Amino acid sequence: MIFLKLFRESFLFAYDALRQNKLRTLLSLLGVTIGIFTIIAVFSAVDTLRNNLQKSVNKLGNNSVYIQKWPWIGGEDFPWWKYLQRPVPRLRDFDEVQRRSQTAIAISYEIGIDDRTIKYQSHTVEGAQISAVSQDHNKTWNFDFQDGRYFTEIESRTGAPVTIIGYDIAGNLFPDGSAIGKQIKVMGRYVTIIGVFAKEGKDILGNSDDKVVLLPLNFSKNIVDIQNEKYQPTIIVKGKNGLTDDDVESELRGIMRSIRRLRPNQEDNFALNKASIVSKQLDKVFGVLHIAGMIIGGFSILVGGFGIANIMFVSVKERTNIIGIQKSLGAKNYFILLQFLIESIILCLMGGLIGLGMVYLGTLAVKAAIDIQVVLDINNIIIGIGTSVTIGLISGIIPAYSASRLDPVEAIRSN
Numbered sequence: 001m002i003f004l005k006l007f008r009e010s011f012l013f014a015y016d017a018l019r020q021n022k023l024r025t026l027l028s029l030l031g032v033t034i035g036i037f038t039i040i041a042v043f044s045a046v047d048t049l050r051n052n053l054q055k056s057v058n059k060l061g062n063n064s065v066y067i068q069k070w071p072w073i074g075g076e077d078f079p080w081w082k083y084l085q086r087p088v089p090r091l092r093d094f095d096e097v098q099r100r101s102q103t104a105i106a107i108s109y110e111i112g113i114d115d116r117t118i119k120y121q122s123h124t125v126e127g128a129q130i131s132a133v134s135q136d137h138n139k140t141w142n143f144d145f146q147d148g149r150y151f152t153e154i155e156s157r158t159g160a161p162v163t164i165i166g167y168d169i170a171g172n173l174f175p176d177g178s179a180i181g182k183q184i185k186v187m188g189r190y191v192t193i194i195g196v197f198a199k200e201g202k203d204i205l206g207n208s209d210d211k212v213v214l215l216p217l218n219f220s221k222n223i224v225d226i227q228n229e230k231y232q233p234t235i236i237v238k239g240k241n242g243l244t245d246d247d248v249e250s251e252l253r254g255i256m257r258s259i260r261r262l263r264p265n266q267e268d269n270f271a272l273n274k275a276s277i278v279s280k281q282l283d284k285v286f287g288v289l290h291i292a293g294m295i296i297g298g299f300s301i302l303v304g305g306f307g308i309a310n311i312m313f314v315s316v317k318e319r320t321n322i323i324g325i326q327k328s329l330g331a332k333n334y335f336i337l338l339q340f341l342i343e344s345i346i347l348c349l350m351g352g353l354i355g356l357g358m359v360y361l362g363t364l365a366v367k368a369a370i371d372i373q374v375v376l377d378i379n380n381i382i383i384g385i386g387t388s389v390t391i392g393l394i395s396g397i398i399p400a401y402s403a404s405r406l407d408p409v410e411a412i413r414s415n
Contacts, residue, residue, distance in 0.1 A: 324411025344396025352388025
């Protein structure tokens with residue numbers, strides 16, 4: 001109880017001092033506010049970028065391996081000339097992987113054809129992405145339907161002229177009614193719509209199924225060369241539950257080397273890509289960004305801390321006479337010390353809260369401007385507020401200690 005009473009009286013002294021010197025308080029807050037704003041803003045920006053990129057990466061599947069010609073991650077010594085000579089995955093590779101794999105729950109062969117025009121009567125959509133896929137595509141990718149259904153096994157095997165279209169394509173071609181059952185013209189052929197994907201919106205990498213036209217692979221054989229390199233053929237292997245992507249990758253490496261008849265001393269002539277490769281690279285990049293944010297914010301906080309310390313020394317100087325009167329009336333050293341220390345902490349805490357408020361307003365502005373959900377994580381808030389209190393404690397301890405050690409007689413006599 002004695003401590004709470006002491007804390008209350010110290011708080012009232014600090015509040016009164018801050019209220020009587022509004023301009024000085026405002027200037028003192030500025031440095032801390034900028035520092036805390038910088039720290040929280042940088043951390044929030046990094047977390048936002050990371051979360052949005054991670055969502056894009058997660059679409060690739062946490063337990064899926066992509067057999068492709070090119071690796072996803074390069075470097076300074078990227079041997080592109082070596083990868084350029086690799087063959088693309090072919091249907092023979094796909095069939096053999098299906099026959100031999102023991103770790104896969106689903107395997108699909110897919111190609112992509114960019115920037116195509118889709119027509120229905122007088123309506124036209126440009127820039128559509130045509131994807132030709134085998135039957136297991138719905139098991140290797142996650143998506144939801146607005147209307148309709150996925151291909152049946154018979155439709156995939158016989159190459160039926162059916163399609164599933166993205167939300168934006170359906171909205172542009174059929175603004176007044178349902179798309180299911182309608183026939184559209186795709187690459188010179190008429191196909192019947194059996195499904196419409198639910199709206200996704202573009203992720204931070206610009207990926208979305210909203211402008212995709214999905215066709216059975218066996219139907220597309222009659223239109224294009226599905227093994228042509230320009231369509232980027234890919235074999236996607238999704239591992240069974242309980243297995244890691246490393247387990248799936250290890251088996252696939254052995255299978256592909258056997259299919260390609262590579263000798264033990266020969267390098268792989270294929271790439272096994274997976275989401276964890278990208279995630280590890282993201283960890284490295286954002287680790288550096290976090291450190292950079294701490295350094296930038298640290299310098300801002302340092303400047304603010306010196307400003308608070310300077311103001312507190314001025315405050316002690318101005319109130320030396322009052323300190324002498326308090327001590328002559330029996331005030332203990334720790335009461336004087338606590339009084340100035342609380343004033344310093346309140347200053348920094350106010351600066352931190354203002355900086356936090358500015359970041360929050362910034363998140364609302366960004367969301368309204370570009371429709372990106374900004375992450376204002378509770379950990380970053382705690383870091384910001386905790387830093388404010390720490391800076392207040394460090395900046396105020398020396399002025400507060402010097403005030404508590406003043407001789408009461410000399411303090412009363414001072415002007």
